[in-house]
Amino acid sequence: MAFFSCLAWLYVAGRLWQDAENRKVLTNLLYKNSLQRPKILTVEDKLTVLGCRDLERRIVEAEMELTLAKSQGYLNKQLQQSGSSSGKKLLAVIGVYTGFGSRLKRNVFRGSWMPKGDALRKLEERGVVIRFVIGRSANRGDSLDRNINEENRSTKDFLILEGHEEAQEELPKKAKFFLSTAVQKWDADFFVKVDDNIDLDLEALIGLLERRRGQDGAYIGCMKSGDVISEEGKPWYEPDWWKFGDEKSYFRHAGSALIILSKNLAQYVNINSASLKTYAHDDTSVGSWMMGLQATYIDDNRLCCSSIRQDKVCSLA
Known part of the structure; x- marks a missing residue:
């Protein structure tokens, strides 16, 4: 009985050790895969993206307004102040x-x-x-x-x-x-x-x-x-x-x-x-x-x- 008990203990210990190694390998594989998968955006991330898009839209609108101002003959401050040599x-x-x-x-x-x-x-x-x-x-x-x-x-x-x-x-x-x-x-x-x-x-x-x-x-x-x-x-x-x-x-x-x-x-x-x-x-x-x-x-x-x-x-x- 003692002999069979030792064999059973060795068997169980070996399986536990093998399962631990397998879990370690699987954990490493899952970690590597997680780095390659697209990041799941949180609510904060989505708000940041929307904010960037809003900023981009406002930049485009500002550029359009600047183009319109130029087309109407307005100049930048430096050029307006150049004036004539006599002022x-x-x-x-x-x-x-x-x-x-x-x-x-x-x-x-x-x-x-x-x-x-x-x-x-x-x-x-x-x-x-x-x-x-x-x-x-x-x-x-x-x-x-x-x-x-x-x-x-x-x-x-x-x-x-x-x-x-x-x-x-x-x-x-x-x-x-x-x-x-x-x-x-x-x-x-x-x-x-x-x-x-x-x-x-x-x-x-x-x-x-x-x-x-x-x-x-x-x-x-x-x-x-x-x-x-x-x-x-x-x-x-x-x-x-x-x-x-x-x-x-x-x-x-x-x-x-x-x-x-x-x-x-x-x-x-x-x-x-x-x-x-x-x-x-x-x-x-x-x-x-x-x-x-x-x-x-x-x-x-x-x-x-x-x-x-x-x-x-x-x-x-």
């Missing part, structure tokens, strides 16, 4: 497009409708800045750039667009560079683009702008539209003619000779210049930018330079 609110900045080979034209302007020297500074005291607008040569620092720098040191009446290459094929982009540079340099109610082939009645233009002062969203000019030229090689050819529909007609836009934008429209161009599409001509490019905005189109026949009106503001030079 004075101006009526207008007038940019006269010019080129490297147009020195004779510039001299003619300086002797006619455009003041020079002390008279130019007195005009700025009245709130009107006039500058010849030009980019840089494709070969930076060459004789073309040096001649412009030398002329500017003498006359101090240039706005040099450092990021713009002065070339005929780059002319549509010049409007973006001019408006972006001018709106950061001066705090003015209006920004005016003028071609170098017209003469201005400067006092009449100032009077026109004075009467419009404080009007946001003003897009002023000699409004026109016309056929889109789709035949390559013809004057005024538009490579993107197919974008203008079956009738191939341009939308309403201010003619190239003289274009006036209020401050908030110029700010819009500055903010969004990187994404604004340009077409073959600068006036249709500016017109396309205005189409998606709450701009007030002001068609003024006095700004039609080829008009026969006696009280016109500009005339062909």
Whole structure:
């Protein structure tokens, strides 16, 4: 009986030891599997996820509001405070497009409708800045750039667009560079683009702008539209003619000779210049930018330079 009792005890002890080892192995396997299985979210975890989603939604809404504010011409505080170099609110900045080979034209302007020297500074005291607008040569620092720098040191009446290459094929982009540079340099109610082939009645233009002062969203000019030229090689050819529909007609836009934008429209161009599409001509490019905005189109026949009106503001030079 003692012998059989010992055998029974050894058997039971062996089974218990084997079961303990099996339980240990199973416990390790279950632990490893639990690490690989998805975590069961508690109520607190679910609330955290919902909070993140709510925060993400509010971020998206804030970004949409910021985009809307930018589209309406609002700038960040730093840019708004840049203003003009004198800190004075101006009526207008007038940019006269010019080129490297147009020195004779510039001299003619300086002797006619455009003041020079002390008279130019007195005009700025009245709130009107006039500058010849030009980019840089494709070969930076060459004789073309040096001649412009030398002329500017003498006359101090240039706005040099450092990021713009002065070339005929780059002319549509010049409007973006001019408006972006001018709106950061001066705090003015209006920004005016003028071609170098017209003469201005400067006092009449100032009077026109004075009467419009404080009007946001003003897009002023000699409004026109016309056929889109789709035949390559013809004057005024538009490579993107197919974008203008079956009738191939341009939308309403201010003619190239003289274009006036209020401050908030110029700010819009500055903010969004990187994404604004340009077409073959600068006036249709500016017109396309205005189409998606709450701009007030002001068609003024006095700004039609080829008009026969006696009280016109500009005339062909």
